Amino acid sequence: MLEQLQKSFQKVIDRFQGGRLREEDVREGMREVRRALLAADVHVTVAKEFTDKVAARLLSAERLQGVSGAQQVMAAFHQELVALMRSDQAPLPKHPRHPMVLLLAGLQGAGKTTTAAKLGLRLERRENRKVLLAACDLQRPGAVDQLRALGDRLGLDVHAEEPGPGVDPVGVARRALERARDQRYDALIVDSAGRLHVDDALMDEIQEVAAAVTPDASYLVLDAMTGQDAVESARAFAARLDLYALVLTKMDGDARGGAALSALQVTGRPIAFLGVGEKPEDLEEFDAERVAGRILDLGDVVGLVEKAQEALAEEEAALDYEKMLSGRLTMQDLLDQFRMMKRMGSVKKVFGMLPGMGRMSGLLEQVDDHRFRRMEAIILSMTPAERLHPEILDARRRRRIARGAGVDVADVNRLYKSFQEMKRQMKAMRKMMTGGRSKKRLLRDLKRSGQLPNLPGYPSN
Secondary structure, X not given: XXXXXXXXXXXXXXXXXXXXXXXXXXXXXXXXXXXXXXXXXXXXXXXXXXXXXXXXXXXXXXXXXXXXXXXXXXXXXXXXXXXXXXXXXXXXXXXXXXXXXXXXXXXXXXXXXXXXXXXXXHHHHXXXXXXXXXXXXXXXXXXXXXXXHHHHHHOOEEEOOOOEOOEOHHHHHHHXXXXXXXXXXOEEEEEOOOOOOOOHHHHHHHXXXXXXXXXXXXXXXXXXXXXXXXHHHHHHHHHHOOOOEEEEEOOOOOOOOHHHHHHHHHHOOOEEEEEXXXXXXXXXXXOHHHHHHHHXXXXXXXXXXXXXXXXXXXXXOOOOHHHHHOOOOOHHHHXXXXXHHHHHOOHHHHHHOOOXXXXXXXXXXXXXXXXXXXXXXXXXXXXXXXXXXXXXXXXXXXXXXXXXXXXXXXXXXXXXXXXXXXXXXXXXXXXXXXXXXXXXXXXXXXXXXXXXXXXXXXXXX
């Protein structure tokens, strides 16, 4: 997400490594940033104001003792990025009626139907609300069936009517609201129709649907990959509809970031949620500080922890760190960790939330979910005794495991070697934490500080 912006900002920050913040260097650096922002589809006015504010902050600041020029530039970028995107408005209305009515609007293909299901799942799981989805998109063929299928898959109730004479979006929305009231649902999410472009027919219809259900909040769903076009669409919708906030979808794709940075300033409406993947759980609350951190390659450790907490079941929540640090790991423990990471989402996405990973784009490109699946297949081909006591894996057993997993014996050997290396690293870390004199050895084992420890199946850095 936002990789193009991340690389451009990092390039400018690197200019000031160990150097002074001279005015000509700051001006030239800001010109580079402005070009990068425009290439990322940031609105021209927003790009100019942002770089002017960063330059003014840097040129007026005193040089802090012990703080490099790059660190000061990083801090200035972070502060201004947060100021550019931050809003004090909550993602959901604070004092809704019962049931709370949320209306989703937007152009065709932006991801409204998928977002409706994701938002419904989030409300049920995180806020313990009983949710009803209303299929009011009668324009796009298959939209009603798509929402039904998503509801069945996620265990969400859907109010859907077959398109035909006497069935129109306004009537469906009104009847869905009556059902939500009668059956005591906590929230009604209305999925409306879209068009390929903004037109009067679309605007008239969405206004009529809004009048029928009087939503507590209307969200405009925008495809982040369309860049500045998304922001222009937001302007048109805001002129005709009382928008509460925006939802940016497809932020895991080739999103250049312009919509995220320009939206609040250009439309006056904050971003409430980000769609960051295809899974039902891949809907995040928008947090300006965390997005700014990702752009500047500071990582998103908070988001990583949240993903881990969601992935862990109650009985798995307490990881046996004592066992891990003592080096008593087994192949079964490794299998359990692989499965937990799979529930967190794409391995590449998870690693991308770690600080500094933007500089290790070569390593990230080698992070392949298929490799994790291959390693899982190898461990599953072991007997219970072999998983608990991998030291018994002789040549004959390894050949049998390779045949069972459909891999080469060399793949089994690599996994075993990486597993043994991981155990040694854990033991070395334990000695350092308990006061032993093994810090140099630990750093050597970890391939110097600032780089990742070896992961089974991945090249060392």
